[in-house]
Amino acid sequence: MSETLVDTGHAETHCVLAAKDFASGAHPVWCPGCGDFGVLAALERGLAKHGRPPNEVVLVSGIGCSSRLPGYMSCYGFHGVHGRALAAASGIKLARPDLDVITVGGDGDGYSIGGNHFIHACRRNVDMLYVVMDNRVYGMTKGQPSATTEPDWDCDIAPGGIGLRPFNPLALAIAAGANFVARGFSGDPNGLADLIVEGIRWPGFAFIEVLSPCVTFRPEQTGWKKMVRPAALSIEQDRAAATALVLGDDGYSLGVLFRGERAAIAPALPPQISVADIEREFALGA
Numbered sequence: 001m002s003e004t005l006v007d008t009g010h011a012e013t014h015c016v017l018a019a020k021d022f023a024s025g026a027h028p029v030w031c032p033g034c035g036d037f038g039v040l041a042a043l044e045r046g047l048a049k050h051g052r053p054p055n056e057v058v059l060v061s062g063i064g065c066s067s068r069l070p071g072y073m074s075c076y077g078f079h080g081v082h083g084r085a086l087a088a089a090s091g092i093k094l095a096r097p098d099l100d101v102i103t104v105g106g107d108g109d110g111y112s113i114g115g116n117h118f119i120h121a122c123r124r125n126v127d128m129l130y131v132v133m134d135n136r137v138y139g140m141t142k143g144q145p146s147a148t149t150e151p152d153w154d155c156d157i158a159p160g161g162i163g164l165r166p167f168n169p170l171a172l173a174i175a176a177g178a179n180f181v182a183r184g185f186s187g188d189p190n191g192l193a194d195l196i197v198e199g200i201r202w203p204g205f206a207f208i209e210v211l212s213p214c215v216t217f218r219p220e221q222t223g224w225k226k227m228v229r230p231a232a233l234s235i236e237q238d239r240a241a242a243t244a245l246v247l248g249d250d251g252y253s254l255g256v257l258f259r260g261e262r263a264a265i266a267p268a269l270p271p272q273i274s275v276a277d278i279e280r281e282f283a284l285g286a
């Protein structure tokens with residue numbers, strides 16, 4: 001791996017990398033055919049293309065099949081509690097703005113139990129990337145409806161469907177203040193890798209909603225490959241127009257749907273503090 005230093009305000013290393021440099025070697029326990037395999041491949045390819053070495057990247061997740069992903073990659077990782085990944089990621093980015101921080105997880109983790117944190121992460125606009133593997137179901141706990149499940153999806157826990165309107169994560173992200181909003185598909189790992197590179201580099205909170213089928217509890221989602229298509233339009237700056245665009249969309253348009261330029265929270269590196277400094281601060285009688 002050859003290295004060059006580029007001037008980005010922080011000391012950032014840029015290298016020639018391959019996707020395999022980000023593979024941990026651990027074999028995923030996901031069901032054969034799970035969409036999350038495609039997202040893993042896209043992250044490995046995207047990070048290699050982005051060019052920062054594994055020791056300058058942190059992957060953060062909550063709980064769920066999709067949230068296992070950091071264990072399958074070679075870089076720093078934080079596997080937290082259910083629905084609280086974005087809080088941990090924000091703290092990591094504020095303490096270490098020199099690192100690239102990427103949060104990954106599922107729709108249950110990010111939109112149901114973590115819905116409040118999602119909205120406020122968009123509002124705070126901390127400079128990081130959030131990738132949600134949306135399969136419109138809680139896969140890990142065997143198939144309960146989530147915040148994005150269709151109202152008429154019939155399952156054991158809700159015969160005939162839950163009858164509730166699913167929420168639209170892209171509209172929510174744009175309205176709450178995210179700076180970059182895109183949709184990808186696990187069946188197109190190269191297209192998703194490009195979105196990941198752009199999302200990492202875009203200043204502020206970047207959100208990529210990924211259609212990632214759960215072949216075990218939602219086998220009909222394998223049909224998504226026939227429904228997805230490139231988005232006809234992408235909106236810059238105008239949040240009202242972008243919200244109207246994503247609300248009017250059928251949910252299968254892929255690509256960057258919105259780019260904004262709200263001021264991002266991207267603090268300078270805090271001063272280095274040693275353990276001795278902290279001990280002095282707390283010394284009794286000092």
Ligand SMILES: Cc1ncc(C[n+]2csc(CCOP(=O)(O)OP(=O)(O)O)c2C)c(N)n1
Pocket residue numbers: 063064065066067082105106107108109110133135137138139140141146214
């Ligand atoms: C506080 C808490 N509540 C509930 C659970 C049980 N639980 C584990 S994973 C999960 C849902 C995961 O769904 P999703 O984020 O969509 O991920 P998927 O498994 O579909 O990838 C739930 C409810 C938990 N671990 N912690």
Ligand code: SF4
Pocket residue numbers: 029030031033034035036065066135139140213214215216217
């Ligand atoms: S249960 Fe669904 S989400 Fe979980 S690994 Fe299997 S296919 Fe993937």
